[in-house]
Structure formats: C-alpha cells, structure tokens
Amino acid sequence: MGTRIRQFLVIICIKFSIVSAQNSDHAKLQVLRRTWKNTPPTWNDGSDPCGGSWDGITCTNGRVTEINLVNMQLRGNLPDDIGQFTELQILDLSNNIGLTGSLNSQIGNLRKLTNLYLVGCGFTGPIPGTIGYLENLIFLSLNLNGFTGPIPASIGNLTNLEWLDLNGNNLTGSIPVSNETTPGLDMLTKAQHFHLGDNQLSGDIPPTLFNSNMTLIHLLLENNKLTGTIPSTLVLVTSLKVVRLDRNSLRGHVPSNINNLINLQNMFMYNNQLSGPIPNLTGMSVLNYIDLSNNAFDQSEVIPPWFSTLQALRTIKMHKTKLGGQLPAALFRIPQLQIVNLSNNRIIDPLNISSNPSTQLQLVDLGNNQIGDFNQRSEYSTSIGLILAGNPICKESGVTETFCSSTTKSSTPYSTPRNKCVTASCDSGLVLSPNCQCARPYTGSFFFKAPFFSSLENLTIYSSLHDSLMEFFQNAGLPVSSVSLTNPTRNVDDYLQIKLEVFPCGEPIFNRTEILRLELAFTKSSFKPPEEFYIYYFIPETYNFFPSTKHKSLNTGIIVGLAVVCCVLVVLLVLAGMYSFCRKEAAERAPEQSQPFALWDPTSGSGDVPQLKGARSFTFEELQKYTNSFSEINNIGKGGYGMVYKGCLPNGQLIAIKRAQRGSAQGGLEFKTEIELLSRVHHKNVVGLIGFCFDQGEQMLVYEYIVNGTLKDSLSGRSGIRLDWMRRIKIALGTARGLQYLHDHADPPIIHRDVKTNNILLDERLVAKVADFGLSKPLSYTDMTPVTTQVKGTMGYVDPEYYMTQQLTEKSDTYSFGVVMLEIITARNPIEKDRYIVRVVKEVMDKNKELYDLHEVLDPAIGLSSHLKGLERFVDLALSCVEELGNQRPTMSEVVKELESIMELVGRNLVESSSALASYEGASKDYNYPYSNDSLFTYSECSSSTKLHPK
Structure with missing residues (x-):
C-alpha cells in the first residue's frame, strides 16, 4: 500500500513540474511581448501561446521549442528571460533591425538550441563567450549586425556546428585557434561553412586553422585586414569548393601545391600583395571562376600552360598581374568561357582569337597590353565584346575600330518574361504578376556571394533559378502563383544581386503565416538554388498586410437612401451657414494666439495668410x-x-x-x-x-x-550599401552644400544645431540630404551675433564652445560637420568606449607618413589605400572644422570650396587611372564602376519597402 502511495505521489510531482514548466514558458513569452514592440497581433488575444494561435511560436508537449519571428519589425533588446526557454531548439529573429543592444550572455543557457539565426539585426558589442555552451548548435548565423571585438574562442567547443556565419560585422583581432588551454575554430571539423568576410579581422591566417579532418567547402575571409602569407596547410582541406581571400593585405607566395584543391570551383585572391610566381593551377578540372587581379606576382614572359587546359572555366580575371607572352587560341575555345579580363599586363602579338570561340563568350578585356596587330578584325564576331584600348594597335592614326573603346555595349536588364495581359494596371498597392493577376508580392533581394558566372545576360541561368524557386514553393505547399526576377547587377563586393517578387495564389495578399513561412525558407537556407548560383543571403522588404480599398457598386435602395440623407444635410448646412454668419464677427475677434490656424487657408491667394x-x-x-x-x-x-x-x-x-x-x-x-x-x-x-x-x-x-536611409546606416553596414572613397567625398560635399544653403541663402538663415550621420539621408542616387530641423534655430539678417540659447544636440557632435558658453553660431554646425567627416572615413561612432573620435584621429595620425598613417582607424570598406587620393586634405579640413574656438573654424562656404577641390583632384586621378578602376574592388567590364550605375539603388513605389534593411 505504501509503495502505491509513493508511486502516486511521484506521478503527481512529475505532472506538477511539467505544468509548472509550461506556465513558466508562457510567462516568459509574456515578458518578450512586453519587452519587444511590434510583436504579431496574435500575441495580444490572451490565448494559450502553445495553442497554435501565436504566430512564430512552436511548442512540443506544452513547451516552447521554436521562436521564429523573421522580419516582424521587432524593436527592443534581448532580455535575460531568453535564457529560460530551456527546451528551445530554434531561435530565428532575423531581419529585425530594431533589435539592438548586446547579445545577452544568457543565450548560453539554451543548451538544446540547434539553430540560432540573428541575421540582419541591430545587435552590437561583443559576441558573448557563453555561446560556446550551446553544444548542440548546428547553424550559427550572426551576420549583418554590428558586433565588435574578437571572435570568441569558445565557438571551437561547438563540435556539431556545420554552419558558421559572422559575415558583415565589425569583428576585430585574430582568428582563434586552439592550444593546450583554449579552444579554436580548427576544432570545428564538421563545419562546412566559415563565412567571416566583411569584418576587420587582422593578423596572419593561422597555419593550424586547417587540417585534413575538416569538411569545409566554403572559406570566406574577404575584405578584412589579414596579413602574412597564405598558409600551405590550406591545401589539406581538399573538400574546399570556394575560397575568398580577396581585399586583404596578404603577401608572399601562393602555396605551390594549391592545385591539390581539386574540388575548388571559385578562387578569389584579388587586391592583395601576393608575390612570387603566378600559381600553377594545372589539374584543377572543376575550377570555373578565378580572380588573381591586382597582386605583385613576378613578371612573366610566358602565359601559364594551364590557361587553355581548365575546361570548366567560365571567368578568368588577372588584371594587373605582370602577365606576359602570347595568348593561346585554345583559351577562347573553352566551352563555357564567358569573361576574360587580362588588362594592364604585358601580353604581346600575335593575338589569335579562335574562329570558333565559345558560344557563351561575352567579354574579352585586353586593354593596356602590348598588342600591335589583330588580323581577325573582319572575322571577329561583333556579338563578343573585345577591348584593346591602350594597346599599340589603337594608337595608330585614324583608328575607328570599336574594340579601341574602353567600354562595351550596355546590356538590357533582365526581368522574368510576362504573359500578354489584357489589363495593364492594378489598384493602388497591387502589382501585375507574370500571370496577369493583380496582387501584392512578397519582395526582397538575393545576394549571391560566389556565382559560377560573370555575365549578366545568360537568360538560361535566370530561367533555371526561376524554375527552382517555383518547384521549391510548390513542394513546400506555399500558395505561390508566380515569381518574378529582375535587375541582376554586381555590387561593390562582386556579389550578384537579384530582385525577387513572389506573388500569392488565390487571394491578392499573403497572410502573416504565409509570409512567415516564406521568410523562414530563406533565412534557414531551406531553398537550394541551382549550382551556378551557390552561396547566398536574402534581404526581405517589409510586407504590407492591409488590403487595397475596393469600390463596390451601390444598389438602388442605397442610392435613394443617400439622396434623402443629402437633402437633410443640405437643410442643416443652410441653417449652420446662417448661424455661422451671425457669429462671424465674434470669431474674427478671437485672439490669434489661441487659434493661429483659424484663418489659415494655404490654398487661398490672400496676402494675409503665410x-x-x-x-x-x-x-x-x-x-x-x-x-x-x-x-x-x-x-x-x-x-x-x-x-x-x-x-x-x-x-x-x-x-x-x-x-x-x-x-x-x-x-x-x-x-x-x-x-x-x-x-x-x-x-x-x-x-x-x-x-x-x-x-x-x-x-x-x-x-x-528618402529611400536609402541614413548615412549612419550605410557606414555601419546595416543598409547593405558599400561606400567607396569618391562616393564618400560626394556625400560630404552634398551635406556641406546643404548646410551652406541654410547658413547663407535660406530666408531667414538657419543654424541646424543637430548635424550628425543619422540626420543625413541618402536618396536613390545616394545624393546626401540634410534632415530633421527639430532643433534648428533661425537667425535675423540684421543681427548675426551669437544667439544665447539652451544647449541642445547629440553628444559627440556638440560644439564644445557652444556647450561652455551657450553661445550658438553657424560655426557650431561647422564643428558637428567636422565630426561627421571623421565618421565618414572611419565608420566609427563619435564616442566609442569613452574615446572621442577627434582625439583618436589626432593621436594616431602622423603627417610625415603616407595617408597620415591612419590605416589603423580607416574604414576597411573605403577601398584600397592607393585609391585614397586627397585623403590627407580631407582630414586636414575635418580637423580645421573641429577646432576648439569657433573663429578658427572655416565657414561652410569655405568647406564647400575645399571639398569641391578635393573631389576634382580625386576625379582627375580616377580619369588618369581609368583602366585600373575597371578592376578596383574586383570590378569587371561587365558592370560599371561602383555607383556609376544608378540602377544599383533603384526607387521603389509605395507597394514595397525601399530599404535593404527594414526598419
């Protein structure tokens, strides 16, 4: 009897603990609901979160196991309570830029977590070391945030990890590897993806990072500050398919046995300081994309023999690599070859392009070589873009050949073919789909990091992507009627960007559940594109769930009823008019102070109104x-x-x-x-x-x-827009012209009083526009003396003289603009870790060295140091703007003149080195120099978001 009672009590205790845990999860969800703004409307109905009615919440046995809230416009931080969802397996809060603050260290308590996706949020600060406690983690995606500090060595403890993506943050320090006391990334032998690009990682690539037990297929370290040599141990990882080491400061020889990477398909090593012989790639039979441009290889007099043997090649770029000798005709017969860029080398006669080149060949750029004759002028197909500008053949008098131009014909932007529709337009907010249905599409942009092709005109490839999307949606049971792909372009990171529209089936608008399923398909990489597209990330736009206003015809009874109502209203209006007339004089005598808008009719022509x-x-x-x-x-x-x-x-x-x-x-x-x-x-x-x-x-x-958000968003990387040096000067000049207008030409003159990167907006052409006049102060033409006023503004930008004396002048804006200039070149906050940007720059700079020795503080995304013409003058101007005393600072008109002079200098330098610009940041002749093509920043209509990162 006693045994039965004990068993009964044990069962009661177990059930009580389960119920208690369930109630605890419910309580923690309520904490999240109160902490975050813009949670789904279903979270407010008071129902059981595990009853299936709360969007984004999945439960098992009454416990929360998944939280999927992608692109919900959530705002707030990650509270301590997040660590108490002890049964949580999947946490996906991606594309909520309003989620800010640090990543709470309590995240380490989620020991059952297998998938953590925080892509495209606004998190800052260091990645907590407690993340190494998540021993069951398989997918870790923290890319496109603002994380700083080093990569936690504790990530090496995640031995089940298959996907590590920290791309697009501000991470610093070296790549951690294990030793006797600490773990490191070399311990992640199951990991197939190391995406660590677009950060500020420094130091050598550790030789012990690689070993033969690894299963890596993607190694992405592009656009960092890495130095030293490429370790020979890299070739031990024979599973590698994509290696991106471009835009670092790597030096020394490429490992002589690099061709042991027989599975490698994409190799990016451009814009480094690599030396020694051009690497031997013989035997890399599946290599299809190679870019070794802008390195310091030994001068070659003979074209490497592997040029014509790599039969999988689609793109070869070796701009400015001291390549010399005669090109073999067999190179141009490689079946899938599309792009050849060998400009700025020492290639000599004879130039022999095969009479039957690859049918896919689009561009051959041999500009600025030593080619004196081309015997196939009449035979050469005009459908293939050939560039020989800068060669002796084009320096003869009277030369008119099209191949002596430095540009090729522009391509027509691709878009998914549409049926011939009877109707040509839709109601406001709806878009005509390829199937001739008016609907509101789900929209966003793909960013493919390492596609196998360079040409943007291969219609078959886009058709393949279209078909694979439709097949995926159908297999997933999503109500999708059609998809549209438009405007493929290459961005400054050499990523392929394609706009996507997904149209609903049946109803004209997706519901929230359907949108959430679409979001999760891309953030979790459930969708697998065709092999040619490879690695991608997807940036969605905000979806508007509100239907368009529908106008329905009125029946006769309603019309009669309305007529009666109108008659009654007419009588009432007559009576009201008589009453209003009687009260007119009394109303006109009412004080203007109490009703300043009473007589304000902006549409009238009266001289009495503003x-x-x-x-x-x-x-x-x-x-x-x-x-x-x-x-x-x-x-x-x-x-x-x-x-x-x-x-x-x-x-x-x-x-x-x-x-x-x-x-x-x-x-x-x-x-x-x-x-x-x-x-x-x-x-x-x-x-x-x-x-x-x-x-x-x-x-x-x-x-x-203003469609492209704030300058702050672009400098921090949140907008996805990369700003090169020329564009930054143009933005600074545009801002200065706006402030000059306020100071010198506005009626009356205006002091902005809150100049900062958050108040500088960028339109669809990245033209800077000064915004937010909430603190602005108008001046009188007759009294331009300083105005005594309460100090207002933003810390870090406030003029110290104004702060001390409360005397506001137009030079206060000049000071704030000087801080903005320093922010433009460093991409740092005015105050970081109690260090002021003005003081940091002054302490680091050395005027006796090139670029004032500011490499340590310059934003790595600004471009190569060799392209930063005029940087010293820019810094001098910025520091003159932040002088302690206002009378020592220039006026904004003087600032504008100096910036115009700097931009003229930079522009002249770019013209003189136009051939070098063709490959700057890895650009190729199949797309324009960064930001020369306004289509990169297209204007969106009201039916879709206009930001890369939703707010």
Whole structure:
C-alpha cells in the first residue's frame, strides 16, 4: 500500500513540474511581448501561446521549442528571460533591425538550441563567450549586425556546428585557434561553412586553422585586414569548393601545391600583395571562376600552360598581374568561357582569337597590353565584346575600330518574361504578376556571394533559378502563383544581386503565416538554388498586410437612401451657414494666439495668410489613410519629436510623416511659425517639406521619403550599401552644400544645431540630404551675433564652445560637420568606449607618413589605400572644422570650396587611372564602376519597402 502511495505521489510531482514548466514558458513569452514592440497581433488575444494561435511560436508537449519571428519589425533588446526557454531548439529573429543592444550572455543557457539565426539585426558589442555552451548548435548565423571585438574562442567547443556565419560585422583581432588551454575554430571539423568576410579581422591566417579532418567547402575571409602569407596547410582541406581571400593585405607566395584543391570551383585572391610566381593551377578540372587581379606576382614572359587546359572555366580575371607572352587560341575555345579580363599586363602579338570561340563568350578585356596587330578584325564576331584600348594597335592614326573603346555595349536588364495581359494596371498597392493577376508580392533581394558566372545576360541561368524557386514553393505547399526576377547587377563586393517578387495564389495578399513561412525558407537556407548560383543571403522588404480599398457598386435602395440623407444635410448646412454668419464677427475677434490656424487657408491667394511655397495642409483623416491608420508596419523610426511613419500619396509618391507625441507637441503659434520657416527651405541637399497637419489636436510634418536611409546606416553596414572613397567625398560635399544653403541663402538663415550621420539621408542616387530641423534655430539678417540659447544636440557632435558658453553660431554646425567627416572615413561612432573620435584621429595620425598613417582607424570598406587620393586634405579640413574656438573654424562656404577641390583632384586621378578602376574592388567590364550605375539603388513605389534593411 505504501509503495502505491509513493508511486502516486511521484506521478503527481512529475505532472506538477511539467505544468509548472509550461506556465513558466508562457510567462516568459509574456515578458518578450512586453519587452519587444511590434510583436504579431496574435500575441495580444490572451490565448494559450502553445495553442497554435501565436504566430512564430512552436511548442512540443506544452513547451516552447521554436521562436521564429523573421522580419516582424521587432524593436527592443534581448532580455535575460531568453535564457529560460530551456527546451528551445530554434531561435530565428532575423531581419529585425530594431533589435539592438548586446547579445545577452544568457543565450548560453539554451543548451538544446540547434539553430540560432540573428541575421540582419541591430545587435552590437561583443559576441558573448557563453555561446560556446550551446553544444548542440548546428547553424550559427550572426551576420549583418554590428558586433565588435574578437571572435570568441569558445565557438571551437561547438563540435556539431556545420554552419558558421559572422559575415558583415565589425569583428576585430585574430582568428582563434586552439592550444593546450583554449579552444579554436580548427576544432570545428564538421563545419562546412566559415563565412567571416566583411569584418576587420587582422593578423596572419593561422597555419593550424586547417587540417585534413575538416569538411569545409566554403572559406570566406574577404575584405578584412589579414596579413602574412597564405598558409600551405590550406591545401589539406581538399573538400574546399570556394575560397575568398580577396581585399586583404596578404603577401608572399601562393602555396605551390594549391592545385591539390581539386574540388575548388571559385578562387578569389584579388587586391592583395601576393608575390612570387603566378600559381600553377594545372589539374584543377572543376575550377570555373578565378580572380588573381591586382597582386605583385613576378613578371612573366610566358602565359601559364594551364590557361587553355581548365575546361570548366567560365571567368578568368588577372588584371594587373605582370602577365606576359602570347595568348593561346585554345583559351577562347573553352566551352563555357564567358569573361576574360587580362588588362594592364604585358601580353604581346600575335593575338589569335579562335574562329570558333565559345558560344557563351561575352567579354574579352585586353586593354593596356602590348598588342600591335589583330588580323581577325573582319572575322571577329561583333556579338563578343573585345577591348584593346591602350594597346599599340589603337594608337595608330585614324583608328575607328570599336574594340579601341574602353567600354562595351550596355546590356538590357533582365526581368522574368510576362504573359500578354489584357489589363495593364492594378489598384493602388497591387502589382501585375507574370500571370496577369493583380496582387501584392512578397519582395526582397538575393545576394549571391560566389556565382559560377560573370555575365549578366545568360537568360538560361535566370530561367533555371526561376524554375527552382517555383518547384521549391510548390513542394513546400506555399500558395505561390508566380515569381518574378529582375535587375541582376554586381555590387561593390562582386556579389550578384537579384530582385525577387513572389506573388500569392488565390487571394491578392499573403497572410502573416504565409509570409512567415516564406521568410523562414530563406533565412534557414531551406531553398537550394541551382549550382551556378551557390552561396547566398536574402534581404526581405517589409510586407504590407492591409488590403487595397475596393469600390463596390451601390444598389438602388442605397442610392435613394443617400439622396434623402443629402437633402437633410443640405437643410442643416443652410441653417449652420446662417448661424455661422451671425457669429462671424465674434470669431474674427478671437485672439490669434489661441487659434493661429483659424484663418489659415494655404490654398487661398490672400496676402494675409503665410506663403507656404508649395507645402500643403493635410487633414488627420488623409494621413491616417495614407499610413494604414498609423500601423506599426508603417512605423519606420522614433525621434525626440515623436514617431515617424512611412506613407503613400494617391499619386504614388512615398512620404515620411513625423507625428508629434501629445506631450511634446508645441503651441499652435510656434508650430505655425516652424512650418512657415521650413516651407521656405528648398535645396537639392535638404530634405523637402511636402506639408503639415494641424487637425484634431495633432501636429504632423510631412516630408519627402528618402529611400536609402541614413548615412549612419550605410557606414555601419546595416543598409547593405558599400561606400567607396569618391562616393564618400560626394556625400560630404552634398551635406556641406546643404548646410551652406541654410547658413547663407535660406530666408531667414538657419543654424541646424543637430548635424550628425543619422540626420543625413541618402536618396536613390545616394545624393546626401540634410534632415530633421527639430532643433534648428533661425537667425535675423540684421543681427548675426551669437544667439544665447539652451544647449541642445547629440553628444559627440556638440560644439564644445557652444556647450561652455551657450553661445550658438553657424560655426557650431561647422564643428558637428567636422565630426561627421571623421565618421565618414572611419565608420566609427563619435564616442566609442569613452574615446572621442577627434582625439583618436589626432593621436594616431602622423603627417610625415603616407595617408597620415591612419590605416589603423580607416574604414576597411573605403577601398584600397592607393585609391585614397586627397585623403590627407580631407582630414586636414575635418580637423580645421573641429577646432576648439569657433573663429578658427572655416565657414561652410569655405568647406564647400575645399571639398569641391578635393573631389576634382580625386576625379582627375580616377580619369588618369581609368583602366585600373575597371578592376578596383574586383570590378569587371561587365558592370560599371561602383555607383556609376544608378540602377544599383533603384526607387521603389509605395507597394514595397525601399530599404535593404527594414526598419
């Protein structure tokens, strides 16, 4: 009897503990709901989270095992409670840029976690070492955040890890390897992916990082600060298919036995300082993409024999590698060859391109070599782009051959073929699909890191990608009717970028569950593209779940009823008009201070009303309609003034609406004065005011919507836009011109008072626009003396003289702009770890050395040091702007003149070295120099997001 009682009590205790654990999970989910903003609406219905109704939550036996909240516009941080979901196996919070702060060390308590995806969020600070406790982890993706500090050595403890992606952060230090006391990445023998590119890793590549037990297929270390030689141990990892070591400072010989990597398909080593002989690639039978450009190899007088033997080659780039000798005709007969770039070398006559070259050959760039004759002028197919500019053959008088041009014909951007549709347009917010259906597509962009091809004109390849997408969606049971692929381009990282639209089946709009399934398909890499496309990541755009307004016909009864109502309204309006007339004089005597907008009709021509010069008045109902009732989906930010929403006017123009918080709204007269001031500001480098709303107690300002976000987003990498040196100078010059306009030409002159990279926006052509006049101070033409006012601004940008004296002048903006200039070249915050950027630059710089010896603090994404012409003058100008005393700083007009001079110098240098620019950052002749093609930053209509990273 006693035994039965004990068994009964044990069962009761077990059941009680299970129920207790379930309740604990429910409580922790409620903590997440309160901590994060913009959680799914289903989280607010009070139901059981494990009952299947909470979007993004999966439970097993009443315990939370999966949290999948991709691209939900979540905002907040990762609370301590996240570590208490002890049964959690999958955590995916990708593409929520509003999730910020540090990665909570409590993440190490999730011992059953197998998949951790935090791609494209806003996390900063170091990656906690506790992540090494997640012994069951298979996928670890922390790419496209702002993580700093070293790679934790404890990651080496994750012996089950297959996928490690830390790409696109600000990680520093060396690559950790194991020793007697600490683990390292060399212990990850099951890992197939090391994606560590686009960081600031330094030091040598450790020889012990590689061993023959590894199963690596992708080694991505591009765009770091790595030095030393390529370790010979690399060839031990014979499973490698892709190696990216480009854009580092590697030196010395390429390992002589590199051709032991017989499975290698893509090799990127361009823009290093590699020396010695050109590597022997004989026997690498599956190698299809090779780029060794811009290295310091020994001068060669003979073309390497492997040139014509690698029958899988599609792309060969060896620009500026001291290559010499005669090209074998067999090279051009390689069956799948598409791109050949051997410019800026010592290739000599005779040039013999086969009479039957590869049918896929698109471009042969042999510019700036020593070719004096080309006997096949008349035979050579004009469908293949040949460049011989800079060779002796093109220096003869009267030469008119097209191949003596440094450019080739531009290609027509690809887009998925569409059926011949009867209708040519859809309702607002809907798009015509390839199948002639009006729907709202799910949109985003693929970024393929190592495609097998360079040509952007191979229609068969895109058709293959299209078919594989449709097959994937059908097998996954997703309601997808069609997909569209458009505008393939190469970005500055030499990644292939393709825009994707996915159209729903049946209904014109996807529901939240369907969108979540689509998001997860890409963040977890469930979709496997065709072999030619290989490694990718996907950046989705915000999806608008609100349906378009549908107009339905009215029946006769309703029409009759409306007619009666209208008659009654007419009578009431007549009576109201008579009453209003009687009260008119009393209303006109009401103080203007109490109702400053009472007589304001911006549409009238009366001289008594303010002249708004184009700004219009909106009603509250209009702006409510344009923003889907100020929905959280349309919320794109928050400032001191209040919330900022994205909206869409009936004509399709995107707008940004700053809605004041009730507590922060200013008096009506002050608001009216501010609108009058802003309506006079018209300049290409200043964000334009479209209108305002002063209705139902609301105060709102309506601006043009700037598609590429803030300069801060681009410098930090959050936007996905890479800024080269010339583009940074142009952005600085545009900002300076905007400030000069405010100081010298606005009526009245304006001091911005909050100049910072978060208040500089970039439009679709990356033109800089000064924004946010919430702290601006107008001046009088008759009194240009300093204004005594309360100190306002952002720490790190505030003029110290203004801070000490409270005397505000236009030189205060100059100081803030100087800080912005330093931020432009370093991509660092004004204050990091209690260190001020002005002091850091001054301590590091040495004016007696090239580039002032600032390599340590320069943003690695800015480009090669050899291309930074004018950097010293740029730094000198920045430091003159941040002088302690305002009278020692230049005016903004003087700043503009100096920046124009610097840009002219840089532009002249680029023209003189135009052939070198063709391969700068790995560029090829099949796409333009970075940012010379505005299509890289296309304008989106109201139906889709305009940012690479949603907010």
